[in-house]
Amino acid sequence: MPPGDPTLQDATDTELIARWQRGDERAATSLVERHATAVGRYVSSLGLRAGVEDVVQDAFVRAFGSLESFRGESAFRTWLFTIARRLVADLRRSRKRGREDTEVQEGDAATEFDALDDVIAGESQRRMQQALTRLTPTQREVFVLRVNDGMSYKEIADVVGTTEGAARVHYHNALRQMKETLNV
Amino acid sequence: MSDCANVEMRERLPELLHGTLPDALRRDTEAHVASCADCAAELELLREVRQMLDARPAPRIDTAAIVGALPRPSARPIASAPSRRSMVPSMVWRMAATVTLLALGSLSLPGVRRIFGAGTPADSLVVDTSVTPQVAVIPETTGAVTPTPAGTAVRLASLTAGGGVTDLADEDLEALIGALDRLEATPGAEPEANPMARIITTGTGDS
Numbered sequence A: 001m002p003p004g005d006p007t008l009q010d011a012t013d014t015e016l017i018a019r020w021q022r023g024d025e026r027a028a029t030s031l032v033e034r035h036a037t038a039v040g041r042y043v044s045s046l047g048l049r050a051g052v053e054d055v056v057q058d059a060f061v062r063a064f065g066s067l068e069s070f071r072g073e074s075a076f077r078t079w080l081f082t083i084a085r086r087l088v089a090d091l092r093r094s095r096k097r098g099r100e101d102t103e104v105q106e107g108d109a110a111t112e113f114d115a116l117d118d119v120i121a122g123e124s125q126r127r128m129q130q131a132l133t134r135l136t137p138t139q140r141e142v143f144v145l146r147v148n149d150g151m152s153y154k155e156i157a158d159v160v161g162t163t164e165g166a167a168r169v170h171y172h173n174a175l176r177q178m179k180e181t182l183n184v
Numbered sequence B: 001m002s003d004c005a006n007v008e009m010r011e012r013l014p015e016l017l018h019g020t021l022p023d024a025l026r027r028d029t030e031a032h033v034a035s036c037a038d039c040a041a042e043l044e045l046l047r048e049v050r051q052m053l054d055a056r057p058a059p060r061i062d063t064a065a066i067v068g069a070l071p072r073p074s075a076r077p078i079a080s081a082p083s084r085r086s087m088v089p090s091m092v093w094r095m096a097a098t099v100t101l102l103a104l105g106s107l108s109l110p111g112v113r114r115i116f117g118a119g120t121p122a123d124s125l126v127v128d129t130s131v132t133p134q135v136a137v138i139p140e141t142t143g144a145v146t147p148t149p150a151g152t153a154v155r156l157a158s159l160t161a162g163g164g165v166t167d168l169a170d171e172d173l174e175a176l177i178g179a180l181d182r183l184e185a186t187p188g189a190e191p192e193a194n195p196m197a198r199i200i201t202t203g204t205g206d207s
């Protein structure tokens, strides 16, 4: 995409998808640049250390390979997250063949947040990070998707494979736990 | 910090933080937060969490490499593409159930053929189940139709309750027959007593 192309930069994801389907490959560049970092952060937040970039690329390839079935009922980013999450689970299964590992594991999910100690300077943020590590993996994932990625309960439910109601409960339990831990 | 009793307002706080509320709701929520210490404190907590998460180093992503790996735009029509999504999970389930029946010797492949017709091109099912993504049913990277002893009883009971294979649509059946035709023989639990088990308990090529 030429830098500063307002037509592409201002287009919605749905418009970019339509343009790509009509043969405009620059629209794909726009979509990748718009979402790749967020998908990468999300994959990292699941505790994956090696192979993050491969998962992100695979998620995009799979998404673009079947865009004709994307109905736009949820955000394109949500769809990418959903695919990426499944890829992480598949990757873990292949890496831990012979062991039970079909879901995001507690230890894995905590890993990335534990590693934040090195990069977070302020005491307030350090306490915040420690509070996050005290959440269950599901609470933490739901809470982060809601607070950091701004997803609705419906979108979160789609990504993590649960119901909107369950996502809401996880979010509020996480928030309550955070308040207790931080004593605020 | 205690929780504000106005749950509706609390539910809006993440959207307020992200600036995604419609104008009227945003003004309404901002007015509430301005007069509610609990919501103001909760919003501040959410903001700090987000700032902390933003402080994480972003993974290095080569967007050009991703773009280079993408498939080329499809020439297929977009809006008129028929949706088979609702059918696919049902079809996969029915296949698994039918395969289970075959494994148990309750149904023979010739029997299936007599009831539902002859074999058809073999690839349609695999293509549909592997590349049909959506939020609810995203692309699967592995196929899993091999029955396990522990699962057969449950699936058999489900199949019986659900009407069995007799309600398979023609298209489903064609895919089933084709998929069965492609399977290779491996030792089954009762290979001599039930020759069909040798056919359907075969690995599908997935490691």
Ligand SMILES: [Zn+2]
Residues within 6 Å of the ligand: B004, B005, B006, B009, B010, B032, B036, B037, B038, B039, B040
């Ligand atoms: Zn309030």
